[in-house]
Amino acid sequence: MAGVEMLVRSVLWGGRPHDLVVSGGKIVELSPNPVATGSEVELVDGSGLLLLPSMIDAHVHLREPGQEYKEDIASGLGAAAAGGIGRVLAMANTMPVNDQASVTRFMLSQAARSHPNGPFLHPVGALTKGLAGKELAPLMELAEAGCLAFSNDGRPVGDNALFLRALEYASDTGLPVIDHCEDPDLARGGAMNEGRISSLLGLTGIPVTAEALQVARDILLAEYLDLHVHLAHVSCRQAVELIAWAKGRGVRVTAETCPHYLLWDETLVGDYNTRAKVNPPLRTWDDVLAVRQALAEGILDILVTDHAPHADHEKEQTFDDAPFGISGLDTALSLVLGLVKNGFLDMETVMDRFAWRPADIFGLPANRFRPGDPADFFLFDPDLDWKVDERTMRSKGKNTPCLGTELQGRVTRHFLAGKEIFRLQAEDMK
């Protein structure tokens, strides 16, 4: 076969061995039959490995500029590559806030410098200046500089009139608005889910209603304006039910959730475990089941990590004083794989929610393994055990509840446009 550059031999796709042919950074063919090789071909042995499309994480915090000790763009993109993630949308709550073109351009240049072949960084511009929720940020300028969406993530806009105007104004850029759904007044001072455990531990709770109220607001505004709103990190049954209702009415909302809301409930906070402190908080088991089902049914459109790295000394404080966030890029797929193995999700659904749907929502290219698609893919060993610890995680943030535990499933090689951006080394395992 002429012009063939790479042949991935006997890799599992849809449960059966396939040969994948790549040339010029694009997919040539994915064939269930053995493909003949030329002499100038890079041969990759895929036996026993899953072939998966490179994923898009539409919600990460990379901390640069301003808090590089937590994470910088280079380390964050390194963790993404190791996690099978080829594109990330980086939230605007950096220092300074990404509310002007110079910050956007700085982020893009840092990414291009450290990872010229990807993973690729797509900045999310601030919706309001300084994320203060008082005045609109220069959304046109941010769009021209390369932002892919707008969000006040971390500091949701409580002023309904301002949020309505932000949706209208952002619509002129053609870029979506991502809303962190939490009524700031109802959530004020909260550290964990409001309920039995918060009352026993003496911690201020964040009620489910704080999330549901804002979800309801966004749905009503999206319907009123007939505009798209993307709802960030949905964590509870009430929000899921509202979104299902909205979609039934044809309202233009899409929504995301994260691996931690699919797996863990508020009991993980137990003895003031700050690694389980995340915003929105881990909810009840009933909420976990609702979120799982909604993701499987597509009521929740996509999976994101909400990767929020913090330094150990910041998490090693009293629960109230510790910052919110779980470091998620390294572990996302291994965590979700557990749900696949238990039959809650199938792998194709996972890839739809973690690669194809986010590409649709945010207007990014995606690999569906059709001829001519970008050769963005990775090989994944679903049986490989690895211990999550300081050495095996690429992110500077080791703040995950699964630190010190064994997970199953690991990316072994990761390619973007046919170029290798990650290869598993022995030291990544132990």
Next chain:
Amino acid sequence: MGEGNPSFWPHKDLIDITTLDRDEIALVLETAGRFSEINERPVKKVPILKGKSVVLFFAEPSTRTKTSFDVAGKRLSADTFSLATSGSSLTKGESLKDTALTLESMRPDAIVIRHSRSGAAQFLASRLDCSVINAGDGRHAHPTQALLDAFALSRVWESFEDKNVLIVGDIAHSRVARSDVVLLTKLGARVRLCGPRTLLPSSLESWPVEVHSRLDKACQGVDAIICLRLQLERQAAGLFPDVREYARTYGLGPRHLAEADPGVRVLHPGPMNRGVEIDNELADSGQSLILDQVYAGVCVRMAVLFLLLTRPNQGDGHGRR
């Protein structure tokens, strides 16, 4: 004294009542009862804890609890050291972890901690080899207050079985209420709570309590009433309209006692807002145990220091884990 044999006291720390079983609670109360005799002697000091050092780390001001621990330690001949002032680097800017390491470097045998954050005592306990005694953490727990409430009541009651105890006021923000509910329930009493909905915890369904919104009904037949201190800043947070309305609705007065058991006792952890949580005359009446509680505080804290600092297999407190 000194013959007491706490050979089965298994806990390094006292963080919360939930970790104590009924026998352990009984041992604390019994030990406190035996120590109370020391407080009646002309020379109020025994050498039981001679050579032990106890650090009083109060990151939140509380004169009475701190003094009570200080007196308790000194009566047992322990050396007590205070790290209290709010201007100290141990409370301003420095992280609690660094504070913990600094405190440990002083090689104390016990640290008594009062802190505004829930979980702060447990945070120290899990990082330090010395005993940690929680003197109130945020709105989580205040175990020695609950023990002294029980001790004060145990001096007037034969038993806690079938006794009805009412706790009135700001339950939501009260570590005293949380620890009292756990302890009184473990001893066999029935607990009722009364307060405005805005000052009750949001999920009470898992608490072993009866909840009342009207104080006169809540008082019917009760054997003891614990009034909680009202933090006036809760009004600014919009949790109640004003002090006058609160006092009219939830302030304990003589008419409420008419509903209660004739032998009803009234308690208050102090300091009191007289005329707000509790009627002025009631606080000084024969039914009031408020001064008995202060006395009980010293006895109970002597017992706790004794049990923790003389337990078997106690390390020298010097090695880091």
